[in-house]
Amino acid sequence: MSAISDVATEDVAPKGADQKTPPGVLVDGPVVDAKFLDSYIAFGLMIPGSIAALIWAFTQGIGWTEILVFVGMFSLTTAGIGVAMHRFLVHRSFRCGPIMRAFFCAIATMAVQGSVLKWVSNHRRHHLHADQPGDVHSPYYDGAGNRYVSYLKGMLHAQGGWVWDQETTDAEYYAKDILADPIAMFFTRTRWYWYGLSAVLIPGAIGYAVGGVHTMIGCVLFSGLFRSYVMTMATSLVNSVCHSDGRYGYRRYELEDGTTNELVTTILTFGEGLHNNHHRFPRDAYLSHAWYEIDINGAIILALEKLGLVHDVFRGGERSRS
Ligand SMILES: [Zn+2]
Ligand SMILES: [Zn+2]
Numbered sequence: 001m002s003a004i005s006d007v008a009t010e011d012v013a014p015k016g017a018d019q020k021t022p023p024g025v026l027v028d029g030p031v032v033d034a035k036f037l038d039s040y041i042a043f044g045l046m047i048p049g050s051i052a053a054l055i056w057a058f059t060q061g062i063g064w065t066e067i068l069v070f071v072g073m074f075s076l077t078t079a080g081i082g083v084a085m086h087r088f089l090v091h092r093s094f095r096c097g098p099i100m101r102a103f104f105c106a107i108a109t110m111a112v113q114g115s116v117l118k119w120v121s122n123h124r125r126h127h128l129h130a131d132q133p134g135d136v137h138s139p140y141y142d143g144a145g146n147r148y149v150s151y152l153k154g155m156l157h158a159q160g161g162w163v164w165d166q167e168t169t170d171a172e173y174y175a176k177d178i179l180a181d182p183i184a185m186f187f188t189r190t191r192w193y194w195y196g197l198s199a200v201l202i203p204g205a206i207g208y209a210v211g212g213v214h215t216m217i218g219c220v221l222f223s224g225l226f227r228s229y230v231m232t233m234a235t236s237l238v239n240s241v242c243h244s245d246g247r248y249g250y251r252r253y254e255l256e257d258g259t260t261n262e263l264v265t266t267i268l269t270f271g272e273g274l275h276n277n278h279h280r281f282p283r284d285a286y287l288s289h290a291w292y293e294i295d296i297n298g299a300i301i302l303a304l305e306k307l308g309l310v311h312d313v314f315r316g317g318e319r320s321r322s
Pocket of ligand 2: 086090091123127278282
């Protein structure tokens with residue numbers, strides 16, 4: 001077990017804010033205001049939409065159309081976060097041409113987890129300060145760098161509370177490549193259209209085409225808004241469960257962070273739950289180090305490579321292990 005394993009049970013949390021905010025973190029100004037506005041609007045739509053979806057499901061019922069659109073959009077946006085946002089845009093695990101880059105930016109944004117610019121900036125800061133003060137969403141430290149006394153509070157912060165932290169990440173510090181990329185910045189500027197397409201318009205259009213207005217409402221609520229929320233919560237398990245320092249899952253590598261591989265999260269996120277492997281070899285496109293570590297996102301990348309749609313797939317960690 002690493003040194004942080006008993007952090008959450010300590011009686012006294014260190015206080016004070018002197019060294020707590022590293023470079024590349026903004027605590028006020030328009031970027032922080034914009035972050036809160038984005039969070040309020042996105043969750044202000046997704047949470048009431050999810051409640052309405054459950055009421056609709058129990059009173060009106062849902063059919064195969066709603067279920068299939070849920071599964072289809074869940075799969076598309078899960079690959080959008082895993083293949084596109086995380087492995088391609090953050091870690092540059094492979095290369096591709098401009099059409100594929102635009103496609104990846106589109107499905108990454110359609111996950112409704114913030115813009116490409118914000119997600120990439122946050123995640124690079126997460127790796128640099130993993131489970132140390134300055135981490136964006138660690139179960140061990142809050143946004144100001146204060147250690148959590150309560151294990152539960154830490155897990156809730158990692159699972160989603162961090163979105164409401166005053167601190168946010170400076171893209172000028174962490175994501176100059178994204179700022180200089182006109183394709184990624186187009187999708188960053190137009191993110192609300194892609195959120196709307198994903199959470200409302202595409203499910204609604206399919207529902208209307210298949211079954212009229214009633215199915216359209218079911219699809220928007222259940223396969224659009226509820227699915228966006230469920231999918232975001234599934235992704236967030238990587239921040240909580242997969243940083244639980246072995247409480248859930250297992251640690252293949254003893255690193256200076258609390259990362260674990262956890263197989264239920266791995267299924268739900270198409271491979272992102274192999275998070276201890278990922279922190280050990282962050283740039284690898286394929287995260288499975290054993291037959292039972294099923295990395296669907298990695299398999300998608302290898303298939304796209306075979307089809308000639310992506311190239312220069314990075315598998316350095318794999319070579320170093322063999
Ligand atoms: Zn992590
Ligand atoms: Zn990563």
